[in-house]
Amino acid sequence: MTLAIELNNVSTVYEGEKRPAIKDITLSIEEGETVYIVGPNAAGKTTLLETINGLLPVFKGYISVLGLDMRKHGRKIRCQIGYVPQDFMVDAGEPYRALDVVLMGRYGKVGVLGSPGREDKDKAIEAMKLLGIENLANRPVGKLSGGQQQKVMIARALAKDPRILLLDEPFSSLDPESRENLSELISRLSRERNVTVLVVTHDIQQIAGSCGRIIAMNNGRIVADGELMDVIEVVEKILPIGFWRKQR
Numbered sequence: 001m002t003l004a005i006e007l008n009n010v011s012t013v014y015e016g017e018k019r020p021a022i023k024d025i026t027l028s029i030e031e032g033e034t035v036y037i038v039g040p041n042a043a044g045k046t047t048l049l050e051t052i053n054g055l056l057p058v059f060k061g062y063i064s065v066l067g068l069d070m071r072k073h074g075r076k077i078r079c080q081i082g083y084v085p086q087d088f089m090v091d092a093g094e095p096y097r098a099l100d101v102v103l104m105g106r107y108g109k110v111g112v113l114g115s116p117g118r119e120d121k122d123k124a125i126e127a128m129k130l131l132g133i134e135n136l137a138n139r140p141v142g143k144l145s146g147g148q149q150q151k152v153m154i155a156r157a158l159a160k161d162p163r164i165l166l167l168d169e170p171f172s173s174l175d176p177e178s179r180e181n182l183s184e185l186i187s188r189l190s191r192e193r194n195v196t197v198l199v200v201t202h203d204i205q206q207i208a209g210s211c212g213r214i215i216a217m218n219n220g221r222i223v224a225d226g227e228l229m230d231v232i233e234v235v236e237k238i239l240p241i242g243f244w245r246k247q248r
């Protein structure tokens with residue numbers, strides 16, 4: 001068994017804050033595993049992803065990603081992670097084409113000042129095809145719809161050829177068919193490429209259909225971890241009454 005992600009007693013406190021946003025998190029995720037993370041607003045889901053991505057360097061405890069110690073190898077670790085943030089604002093006047101944005105996923109490989117080559121372009125186009133957006137390659141990204149922009153950001157993360165994918169509410173702007181396609185794509189990446197995927201979502205239907213591992217967070221802590229039937233009781237308690245039942 002190879003561990004992709006290991007956290008031991010990890011707490012993260014934001015600068016200027018007294019209370020940690022995530023507290024005493026101990027967690028092991030195997031390579032190739034897909035894990036859905038649920039919980040109410042402010043539970044600490046985004047903070048957990050950003051801590052794993054090494055974006056919040058001040059943390060207590062021990063983090064190892066792909067066998068590397070985060071304190072020593074933060075940069076090396078980030079090269080292996082594709083991260084799609086929860087909120088990204090694209091200016092309507094943004095001149096970059098969608099393909100340029102996806103190519104940014106290759107910066108870690110070619111360097112910011114290097115120019116992408118044939119292979120980088122092929123990887124970017126392949127990632128766009130996986131999301132079904134290759135026809136948008138030459139469109140200015142600021143002129144795309146919210147859902148199209150979300151797909152561009154996911155393609156950018158995939159173009160990196162990551163071993164770990166961190167997706168923060170990737171379904172939020174997607175229509176039902178696109179949600180289904182993305183779920184299918186996540187399973188394929190795990191099955192065919194052994195990619196480890198962490199998905200934060202408020203979409204209960206998505207996780208109900210996944211039959212995989214679910215982590216529930218509340219007040220900065222992990223309050224349940226297991227398959228749907230193991231976590232359902234806790235999830236019903238921490239999410240608004242009736243929310244879960246209505247969705248099922």
Ligand SMILES: Nc1ncnc2c1ncn2[C@@H]1O[C@H](COP(=O)(O)OP(=O)(O)OP(=O)(O)O)[C@@H](O)[C@H]1O
Nearest residue numbers: 014015017021040041042043044045046047048086
């Ligand atoms: N940059 C920051 N500085 C200070 N506190 C922060 C910062 N970002 C988040 N927090 C706090 O950390 C806690 C966890 O926030 P986080 O964004 O991780 O929640 P979340 O589970 O992702 O919520 P949501 O479902 O709303 O996205 C919250 O109490 C929030 O106010």
Ligand SMILES: [Mg+2]
Nearest residue numbers: 045046047086
């Ligand atoms: Mg969040």
